[in-house]
Amino acid sequence: LETALKAQGVLNLNACIACPDVDDEYLTRNSIVFHSHLGYTMAGEVHNCGENFACWYQMFWMETMLDAHVDAQPPIKRFDAVRA
16 A cells, blocks of 8 residues: 555555553554554544543554655646556
8 A cells, every 4th residue: 555655646644543541352552563563653642532342542643754745746646547
């Protein structure tokens, strides 16, 4: 996915990840570890904003940059224009 998006000219990727304060039977912090391993960095946290299974969860935002930001950034290319 990152390779295709970079070829289109997408610069920033953002991940919104639900996490518990402490791992429970429904959700762990593994997604944060996974995204960190891929080079994503923490961008923000929203506290107690998601409730499921009678538990409140945090939402973490992580980000990575696929390419350099430049002045006069060219427009995003259509996916079908970069598949070939």
